[in-house]
Amino acid sequence: MNLKPATLQKIDEVITHYPVKRSATLPLLHLIQEDLGYVPEKAEEWIAAKLEIQPINVYEVVTFYPMFRRKPIGRRHIKVCRTLSCALMGGYKTCEQFEQEFNTHRGEVSPNGEVTVDFVECLASCGTAPVVMIDDDLHEKVDCAKAKQLSEQIKAEAKKR
């Protein structure tokens, strides 16, 4: 595994936060996913060795928590809230708009590899529904027009690369 030196440093630091090493499982998974974009199978073994637990202990955690993924996704991750308050304000239409913009279906990588659109459960910002997270950033009141505008922004940023 080719982890960045900064990631390795953070990993060693975060383990010291806990009296029991196994507690660092989630933090390590986050750090590795941030570095590599997903959690490859090798990483499960690597974390297990690092924390002195069995690979199955890591595997069962990766497969339990929705935020961890075992396969790469698009360069940008668009997460549309699906839950009631957002749905009442048009969240399903917002999600469809993103799917159309990138010619993709939710849960899949878009054909150009640029985005993955996903439905996620409640993002705890129900008063500004519908909400969408693009990578780490929350976007509020994302109706179809705003979804279009955000998509164009993503496309423009992709062109610059």
Place this chain on the structure above:
Amino acid sequence: MAAPEQRRIIFAHINEPGYSNDISCYVRHGGYEVLKKAVTRKPEELIEEVKKSGLRGRGGAGFPCGVKWGLVDRKSGKPIYLIVNADESEPGTFKDRYIMHQDPHQLIEGTMISCFANNVKQAYIYIRGEMPHGARILEKAIAEARAAGFVGQNILGTGYSCEIYVHRGAGAYICGEETGLIESLEGKRANPRIKPPYFPAVLGLYQCPTIVNNVETLCHVKYIVEHGGEAFTKLGTPNNTGTRIFCVSGHVQRPGYYEFEAGKITLGQLLNEVCGGPLPGRKFKAVIPGGSSAKILRFGETFTLKNKDGSTRTLAVEDIPMDFDTLAACGTMGGSGGVIVMDDTVNMVEALANINAFYSHESCGQCTPCREGSLWMKKITTRMVHGNARTEDAALLKSVADQIPGRTICAFGEACSWPTQSFLAKFGDEFKGYAEAKPTKPAPATPLI
């Protein structure tokens, strides 16, 4: 009657122009003065103030905070842990997000006071994985507080030491359940633990005594220690003391967060006056008053409640005061303060299908009635919405929902069955008529599933 004014204690500085989340701004507004005084007092006195205040947990269950602290095993010789439950996930709830993003030091001060009161040497803030900025803001705030001597070794020169670390979740709702949260913090799947014997106060994190408190609750502790438990009881109503933050979402003119004295505002005042009433041309149909697992209320229904003197009173939905006890007497709950409003455009089968999809996704899967029941409730309601409703569906849904609560390790069993039970009880006709009426229905403008 006109709605009372907001009483902003916890949200005093939220969205205030010029207020920032760094320590200099917090200190300029009197920050950490309460902690400075608290560490000169006896810990037992602080616990006594919290008990006197009648503060009830703001995460959902409304359990008295002082009682929770009183249950902690202080004789075991093991370290005592405090965990801040910042895993705000109950659909309809969005208050802790603003505290952590905009006023993190308020939370850190409340946490440190609570740690000192309970002789805690290590605290963790378990924050939702979906709030990466919130986690970074808290980490920065803790580092600032550490540098200023409010967190870490030898706090304010008293010899008392306590460390706080931020721990990020990863998208699982069940981590809001305190024993599930503890399992998660131990690096495992968040399968809740059975109680007894695993009461966190006795056998919590690493099998040590552990206190798990909600973000808003800990901010209230700061206020209580500053002003005294007695003063806190002057806010709100008896047994429902202090303020509450209501998060209103869905079909109202002005959704958002509003802080009022508990029980001093009615549901009708909150929705009609504070939130501006229904959207133009629409009427309120239903409201979920305390997060999506709370039982739904139907506008037009009335409740006959007993007074203390034995007489009775009748309340319409609009008349219900927003406190823990009256909402419970009306068959629902104040829960986390998340108020979700639905107007007359909403198809209740679709709304329930949306909620059921959430709970089936979030069941941890360890207890059969919950894992299977939540999935079947989702499958049935989704099938109904997609044109395959059967005449027996209402009865089938009720039968599934009735077999879950009381048969599971944690309260998720109740949380996932209450929506189905209450939607059927309040809107049974819509469900019963679905098989016949469905083919003539046009596709919804705003799909919910």
